[in-house]
Amino acid sequence: MKRKTSHWVLLALALSTVLLLAVCGASGSAAEGSQQKETITGTINRLDTDYLVLITDDGEYQVMDFGENFSVEGFSEGDDVVITYTGTLENEEKPPVITAMEAAQ
Known part of the structure; x- marks a missing residue:
């Protein structure tokens, strides 16, 4: 049981990292596109x-x-x-x- 729990924790950590990187990348490109003219x-x-x-x-x-x-x-x-x-x-x-x-x- 202990081993299954650690796999779920690692999977959740990996998914949250991917999600965080995706959000940071999207906000960076949005900021570039929204520069004031x-x-x-x-x-x-x-x-x-x-x-x-x-x-x-x-x-x-x-x-x-x-x-x-x-x-x-x-x-x-x-x-x-x-x-x-x-x-x-x-x-x-x-x-x-x-x-x-x-x-x-």
Whole structure:
């Protein structure tokens, strides 16, 4: 009887560990997907395949990455734009990610 009980305890412990890991993974991905979106206006200084450099209206340079499936078609260096992004400006280790871009009016 003692041996059967220990198997049940081990099984319950293993299941609770798996459940805990699943919950932590889901909350981490949900937090990434729910980052607050911000906007910034400026002029495209450099346009590359993976990133762009924006000169803001304040004269600051901001390096920004493109989000998944983001297309820069129709934009070129020198264009005035309004960019919607997630993340933190001036973060060199993890640049902000562009989620939308439109011509400034």
